[in-house]
Amino acid sequence: MNVAIIGMGTAGVSVLRQLVKHQNFAELNIDIYDNATNMGQGEPFQNDSDDLLINIPVDMLSLNIDNIKEFREWYEAQTDFDYGDVDYLPRFVFGHYMKSYLNHYVETYDNIHVVHKEVSQIAIEEQENEATPKNIIVCVGNAEKTCRKYDYVFLTIGTMSYNDPYKLKGELGFIHSPYPANHTLEQVQENDEIAVIGTGLASLDVIRYVLNHHNKKLLLASRSGQLPSVRGDMIEFELQYLTKERFKQLKHEHMGVVPLDDVIALFHKECEALDIPLAQLLHRKTGDVVKDLTYDLSHPEMLGKLQSVLMAIKDNMDWIWNSLMHEDQQVYLERYHQYVKENSNPMPRDTAELILNAIDNGMIEVCSGLEYVERKHGRYQLKFGALGRQRTVDVVINATGPKTRLDQLDESDALLLDMANRHIVQSHPMGGIQIKPETNEVISSRYGTLTNLCAIGQITNGVNFQRNAVTMIVQQAVKTVGQLYQYLERQQQLDTTVETMK
Numbered sequence: 001m002n003v004a005i006i007g008m009g010t011a012g013v014s015v016l017r018q019l020v021k022h023q024n025f026a027e028l029n030i031d032i033y034d035n036a037t038n039m040g041q042g043e044p045f046q047n048d049s050d051d052l053l054i055n056i057p058v059d060m061l062s063l064n065i066d067n068i069k070e071f072r073e074w075y076e077a078q079t080d081f082d083y084g085d086v087d088y089l090p091r092f093v094f095g096h097y098m099k100s101y102l103n104h105y106v107e108t109y110d111n112i113h114v115v116h117k118e119v120s121q122i123a124i125e126e127q128e129n130e131a132t133p134k135n136i137i138v139c140v141g142n143a144e145k146t147c148r149k150y151d152y153v154f155l156t157i158g159t160m161s162y163n164d165p166y167k168l169k170g171e172l173g174f175i176h177s178p179y180p181a182n183h184t185l186e187q188v189q190e191n192d193e194i195a196v197i198g199t200g201l202a203s204l205d206v207i208r209y210v211l212n213h214h215n216k217k218l219l220l221a222s223r224s225g226q227l228p229s230v231r232g233d234m235i236e237f238e239l240q241y242l243t244k245e246r247f248k249q250l251k252h253e254h255m256g257v258v259p260l261d262d263v264i265a266l267f268h269k270e271c272e273a274l275d276i277p278l279a280q281l282l283h284r285k286t287g288d289v290v291k292d293l294t295y296d297l298s299h300p301e302m303l304g305k306l307q308s309v310l311m312a313i314k315d316n317m318d319w320i321w322n323s324l325m326h327e328d329q330q331v332y333l334e335r336y337h338q339y340v341k342e343n344s345n346p347m348p349r350d351t352a353e354l355i356l357n358a359i360d361n362g363m364i365e366v367c368s369g370l371e372y373v374e375r376k377h378g379r380y381q382l383k384f385g386a387l388g389r390q391r392t393v394d395v396v397i398n399a400t401g402p403k404t405r406l407d408q409l410d411e412s413d414a415l416l417l418d419m420a421n422r423h424i425v426q427s428h429p430m431g432g433i434q435i436k437p438e439t440n441e442v443i444s445s446r447y448g449t450l451t452n453l454c455a456i457g458q459i460t461n462g463v464n465f466q467r468n469a470v471t472m473i474v475q476q477a478v479k480t481v482g483q484l485y486q487y488l489e490r491q492q493q494l495d496t497t498v499e500t501m502k
């Protein structure tokens with residue numbers, strides 16, 4: 001069976017890891033596609049400054065679903081990188097851990113073929129006989145000779161391109177993507193004033209990098225002006241009330257869906273069982289970054305418990321999220337998601353201390369209420385709030401995060417746009433593309449459920465809401481690979497039946 005894996009970052013490498021484990025692996029013929037730079041490392045873990053850290057402690061980040069310490073063990077066994085016994089390693093080290101597995105597989109198995117090219121187009125070849133699965137055609141250039149046919153394809157192309165909320169892409173001094181961070185300051189002059197727009201996780205990378213490599217005050221600007229919370233003392237935790245069993249009962253009582261109010265009530269029970277002062281924690285933010293970070297740093301115990309509950313929920317978000325009606329999903333986004341966002345994906349304590357120091361030394365200023373950014377007379381004007389406050393800087397670094405919806409895409413997302421044009425993928429109302437939640441199979445408006453095309457990663461964010469961290473990507477890879485081998489078995493049975501009928 002011919003298999004393609006398109007995109008060799010966390011998801012692509014995880015898929016390959018799972019594939020090689022199976023007893024029938026030798027029956028596959030696998031092509032893996034990515035550009036030479038990202039092959040095996042992906043975007044977030046590419047070679048970059050060591051100021052950029054993983055956002056999950058080393059002991060909690062692994063590509064091996066059965067061994068959460070694998071990355072730690074790999075790090076301790078190798079000799080190329082030495083950052084001591086730290087909790088948060090530079091991100092590219094994780095990239096090299098992934099790549100070491102890829103290299104090992106490529107050297108060991110001759111049925112894996114590396115294509116150092118990005119895929120430009122995907123098409124579906126329809127079969128005359130409905131029972132026969134559809135072939136998937138994958139091309140890397142415009143010429144037809146670059147196209148190959150596959151029986152099964154994994155679409156693991158990572159995140160959509162970066163947002164451009166103020167339409168500044170292409171303007172001099174506007175750095176559209178903050179990665180790789182070690183290139184962001186290449187065009188920046190010593191005396192340039194820099195603003196970062198967006199204060200989510202990506203802004204933390206920029207802060208760490210710019211503080212270490214530029215000697216002028218950094219302006220952090222966003223609508224909320226709030227930074228992520230600080231990681232507390234996480235605990236081992238399993239959900240007791242928000243369980244599949246309970247959801248099954250609730251679905252039975254409510255015609256196949258779970259009402260949001262019940263989910264919230266169960267969430268409260270989880271927090272009560274751990275004595276988490278929920279109201280106090282959810283309403284602790286004052287809007288003053290110094291007060292907020294200081295509060296988080298001095299309450300690691302209760303914050304760690306809340307973060308552990310939220311992490312367990314995110315681990316199970318596939319069945320939780322997809323049990324809600326659309327209407328309830330919208331209500332969740334409007335009413336509750338802000339609290340979850342503020343309290344999940346926390347930053348390391350060191351980063352919080354670094355930011356507090358920099359604010360204290362006058363090297364960082366945080367401004368909320370950002371409404372507009374425009375380029376005027378060669379500089380950038382940032383406008384804040386109703387009072388018409390303004391700040392002017394020379395350089396703007398965009399940390400507003402990637403796009404989430406198909407209708408926002410542009411030429412930077414050419415493959416996905418082309419697939420949408422060919423009706424292979426269609427947009428999900430909550431973002432990304434439509435897939436079957438249980439199987440990650442792509443649902444096409446033209447071809448129905450494509451049982452031999454699986455998508456994993458941020459492009460599936462409408463279904464896999466908030467499920468893009470390494471552990472969740474690995475879970476999905478494990479699941480989809482199981483399906484491929486079932487598919488292989490079914491195809492072999494079909495071939496035998498056709499043979500006997502001849």
Ligand SMILES: Cc1cc2nc3c(=O)[nH]c(=O)nc-3n(C[C@H](O)[C@H](O)[C@H](O)COP(=O)(O)OP(=O)(O)OC[C@H]3O[C@@H](n4cnc5c(N)ncnc54)[C@H](O)[C@@H]3O)c2cc1C
Nearest residue numbers: 007009010011038042043054055118119157158457469470
């Ligand atoms: C900046 C950043 C930091 C993060 N840090 C963490 C962290 O510390 N811990 C954590 O758990 N999660 C982190 N995440 C979440 C992260 O998205 C996932 O952990 C994971 O890396 C996503 O894996 P992926 O395979 O979907 O995407 P990627 O790892 O980005 O892989 C996608 C690959 O597809 C390739 N590709 C794209 N288009 C094509 C094409 N047309 N043809 C061929 N190849 C293509 C890309 O070059 C890339 O290599 C971070 C995310 C970002 C953006």
